[in-house]
Amino acid sequence: MASVAAIDETETFRAEARDWLAANFPASLKGTDxxxxxxxxxxxxxxxxxxxxxxxxxxxxxxxxxxxxxxxGGLSRAEARVLQEEMARIGAYNPIGGMGVMMFGPTLLEYGTEAQKQEHIPAIAKGEVRWCQGYSEPGAGSDLAALQTFAEDKGDHYLVNGQKTWTSGGQWADKCFALVRTDKSKKHEGISFLLIDMDAPGVEVKPIRLISGSSPFCETFFTNVKVPKENLVGREGEGWTIGKRLLQHERSSLSGGGGSAGRLLAGKPVSELAKEYRGTDGEGRLADTDLRSRIVRHEMDQRAFMMTLRRAALEAKTNQGPSAATSIMKNVGARITQDKAELGIEIMGMNGLGWEGEGFSEAELNQTRTWLWGKAVSIYGGSSEIQNNVIAKRILGMLDHQ
Known part of the structure; x- marks a missing residue:
């Protein structure tokens, strides 16, 4: 059990956080994103x-x-939870986010040099720099280690040539953390982790329009891009190890609500949506018993999932960061997110299939786009099939048999 002193310290911090938020969070932003x-x-x-x-x-x-x-902030995990609770109490959001926070920052804190941490972490902590991820390539998706973007050693710098795809936010990013090949004679051991300025000569991005109508991803082309040697994180050939660690941080954020899937789950519960579009009987119940049962199962799954995430956070006793178990959370979160979108479309009926024009509310049009866009939740951050391989090998201890 927590000691009386620890409880007192937590409550002292709660009062500090409450006072600071009252003085600094603009009331006009309450409940906004x-x-x-x-x-x-x-x-x-x-x-x-x-x-x-x-x-x-x-x-x-x-x-x-x-x-x-x-x-x-240098806070303990207990203090961070208190801060989160106090922000939720007044409808405040955290304005510091993106890939720098979700993935790159935690990875650099673990693998970066002191000079790299001093250069990059403060800007991420203040939300001053946007980062994007250079991993997937047209010929290296699920088999990421097949990547061919090559960084040629030119003495005091690398010369990078190649192409990345599905670069989330590449058109808005200031910098890119990328996996590149520095040795063509080795597969995994020939990969290195490099930091590239997106405004460097030779970097070109082309947004990809998705079925949902949005363009959050890009093709990214590198043509004779000069990258200083000090932008190498870790040693040459260590990129695969660092890159896998970063993916654990990504999956942790995606499953835990820090990513887009979490924002989708945070929307209006499907039970409320069903009452609005389907109506209720004299006892306040949906007349469609099958739909009612599926909504109950979905909301039970969602509640259990969110409680499991919270318990995992509460039980964290070290700063070792996420483990391979994030693959389980990623898969479960993806399924629940897509189930919610499918139920929403079914509940709205024809109103949930609008694309444009009169006769549809903004919320209904957003539902259609959310449903289509949500198909990618089980793909990005590592597809569900890849997560199943990670679970089988790293959690269940199953090995490949020749």
Whole structure:
């Protein structure tokens, strides 16, 4: 059990957090979303949004458990939970996010040099720099280790040539963390982890329009791009190890609500949607018993999933970060997210199939796009099939048999 002293310290911090939030969170932003995390790209910040981002960035509470010396909050996990509770209480959102927070920052804290941490982490902690991920290629998707983007050693720099695809937010990013090949004679051991400026000469991005109508992904082309040697994270040939670690952080964020799947699950419950579109009987129940049963199963699954995520966070006693178990959470979260979208479309009927024109509300049009866009949830961050391989090998201990 927690000691009385620990409880007192937690409540003291709660009072501090409550006072600071009251003084710094603009009331106009209550209940709104992060302008930095829109699916179709970042929207223009209002004066209040900018003030809120700068205030929490300066405090370090956008990345509460990151070390203070790099611009983080330096809070304990218990304090970070209290901060999250207090923000939820007043309808405040965390304006510091993106791939720098979800994936790259935690990875650099583990593998980066002191100079790299000092250069990159503070800017991420303040929400001043956008990062994108250069992993997948046209010929290296599920078999990522087959990547061919080549970084040629030119003495004091690398010369990078190749192509990446599905670069999320590439058209808005300032920098890219990428897996590149530095040795063509080895597969996994020939891969390195490199940081590339997106405004460097020779970098070109072409947005990819998805079935949902949005263009959050890009093709990214590198043509004779000069990258300084100090932008190598870890040693040459260590990229596969670092890259896999980063994917664990990504899957942890995607399953835990920090990513787009979490934002979809956070929408209106399907039970409320069903009452709105299908109506209820004299006892307040849906007349369609089959639909009612499926909604109950979905909301039970969602509640159990969110409680499991919370328990995993509460039980974390070290700073070792996510494990291979994130693959389980990623798969379950993807299934529940897609189930919710499918149920929403079924409940709305024809109203849930609109694309444009009169006769549909904005919420109904968004439901159609969300349903289509959500098909990718079981693909990005590593497809469900890849996650099953990770679960089989790294959790269940099953090995390949020749």
């Amino acid at each position: 992060n302008a930095m995390s829109a699916i179709d790209g970042p929207s223009e910040e209002t004066a209040d949004q900018r003030a809120w981002r700068e205030a929490i960035g300066e405090k370090g509470w956008g990345v509460p458990i990151w070390p203070r010396q790099y611009g983080g």
